[in-house]
Amino acid sequence: MALSQSTGVDSRPAAPNLSQKFYFAAWRWHFYAGLYVIPFLIMLAVTGLMMMFITQVDGRDGETLRVSVTGAEMPIEAQMQAVLAAQPGAIVEWIAPKSADLATVYRIAPPQGGNRMVALNQYTGDVLEIWDRRAGWYDWADNMHGTLLIGETGDRLIEIAAGLGIVLVVTGLYLWWPRGNWRAALLPNLRARRRALWKNLHGVLGFWMSGLLVVFLISGLAWTGIWGEKFVQAWSSFPAQKWDAVPTSDSTHAAHLNHGSTNDVPWALEQTPMPMSGSTAGTQGLAPGEAVSLGxxxxxxxxxGMEGRFRVALPRDANGVWTLNRDSMSGDSTDPFVDRTVHVDQYTGKILADVRFDDYSLAGKAMAVGIPFHMGLMGLWNLVLNTLFCLSMIFVCISGMVMWLKRRPTRAARLAAPPMPEDLPFWKGAVLIGLFASLAFPLVGLTLLAVLALDVLILSNLPRLKRVVS
Known part of the structure; x- marks a missing residue:
């Protein structure tokens, strides 16, 4: 025992208690998760801001193009002739304007493939603008936001980042949780200086935005290819069996109605099979004997009751249906509770399916609200809130990097990660948590187990490598 010569008291530093060991373990996981997640969170915040403001200023489908109301609208057949004269092809979708002084938009499938959008003055027949929907800045930002422009691989990387973002939130809350001083946790200390100020602003702002961040991460994860598409969405899709005696096709709503990286179909319906025309099924829609046409x-x-902006997708083949859709995810309204999708037989005019918000499962309802909220489409309050959130997210990420650089020794050839506490009990519990996470969030759980194995089994036996990443 090392005793002080003058006092006879043990002079060695006290061993860290259990609470301190857990604090350093949480800090270490927070640090490593941040290394991976921060670039993704900054990208998601920047592209999210781009999409929100492009939607407000320019729109996704020409919904902001204005026209002068000069009388009655031209008949739909005359509008279609004007559109096809300017852009040859097949009309696949008609999009109503939100108000009388905005242009009507048609989506065209040209002979060479792809989709072209045509904005038409419905009073004069003048074509205002023609564009490829996939070529705009909104679509670039949307593709970057969802796939990093590299397809499925990007989707998987973002899914891992979103899951580790939840780890970042949990460990961050543990680190910042007030231990007897709530005021310090809830209010920034602007009198602090240097790294202490950065740490204080990072912690307080992160504390306040943590709940909203979890909402964004979960709603984003529900769009991903593994946890979202294979797990949650597959279990929560609207069951086509509810359409009694209505024949269904092999094509899903997503395959039939979505195009490119843009999703126009309600989340709960994407994996649901489409109904088919050509039977006697359905309820009264058009009057008996009335011609079934776009008009x-x-x-x-x-x-x-579909007032203002809604969409009509035309039948694609002999078995196809007319689909009327009003969806807040597509910006048709600011109220997800009035979302509605109606399928009409192209031969009889009967309604084959009429799906509303109340028909969705609990997860479907959550996503019907969560997606437009995530996209800032539920009104001005939503746009302002999401803008402040994205800017806060960028600051929290940057401040985390600044704190790391200020803590990291000058010219140190290592990461300077928080040290792993020795003799940390319950490490087997961490393995169980990782296994549970693998079941709930497969890619995230596998990532956690891989990092844990690297930290415990490999780095501990390779001192030089351990120093570089420590």
């Missing part, structure tokens, strides 16, 4: 289907939509 009559639009009139049916308005008779069903």
């Amino acid at each position: 009559s289907v639009i009139a049916l939509g308005r008779a069903l």
Whole structure:
């Protein structure tokens, strides 16, 4: 025992207690998760801001193009002729304007493939603008936001980042949780200086935005290819069996109605099979004997209460249906509780399916609200809130990097990660948590187990490598 010569008291530093060991373990996990997650969070915040403001200023589908109301609208057949004269191809979708002084938009499938959008003055027949929807800045940002522009691989990397983001939130809350001083945790200390100020602002702002960040991460994860598509969405899709005696096709809503990286179909319906035309099934839609055309289907939509902006997708083949859709995810309204999708037989005009918000599962309802909220489409308050959130996220990420650089020794050839406490009990519990996470969030759980194995089994036996990443 090392005793002080003058006092006879043990002069060695006291061994860290259990609480301190857990603090350093949480700090270490927070640090490593941040190394991976921060670049993704900054990218998601920047592209999210881009999409929100492009939607407000320029729109995704020409919904901000204004026209002068000069009388009655041209008949739909005349509008279609004007559109096809300017852009040859097949009309696949009609999009109503939100108000009388905005342009009507048509989506065209040209012979060479792809999708072209045509904005039309519905009063004069003048074509205002033609563009490829996939070529705009919104679509670039949307593709970057969801796939890093590299397809499925990017989707998987972002899914891991979103899951580790939850780890970042949990460990961050543990580190910043007030231990007897709530004021210090909830209010920034602007009198602090240097690294202490950065740490204080990082912790306080992170504390306040943690709940909202979890909402964004979960709603984002529900869009991903593994946890979202294979697990949650597959279990929560609207069951086509609810359409009694209505024949269904092999094509899903997503395959039939979505195009490119843009999702226009409600989340709960994406994996649901489409109904088919050509049977005697369905309920009364158009009047018996009335011709089934774009004009009559639009009139049916308005008779069903679809006011303002809604969409009509035309049948693609002999088995296809007319689809009327009003979806807050597509910016058709700011109220997800009035979302509605109606399928109409192209031969009889009967309604084959009429799906509303109340028909969704609990997860479907959560996503019906969560997606437009995530996209800032539920009104001005939502846009302002999401803008402040994205800017806060960028600051929290940057401040985390600044704290690391200020703590890291000058010219140190290592990461300067928080040290792993020795003799940390319950490490087997961490393995169990990792296994549970693997079941709930497969890619995230596997990543956690891989990092844990690297930290415990490999680095401990390779001193030089351990020093570099420590």
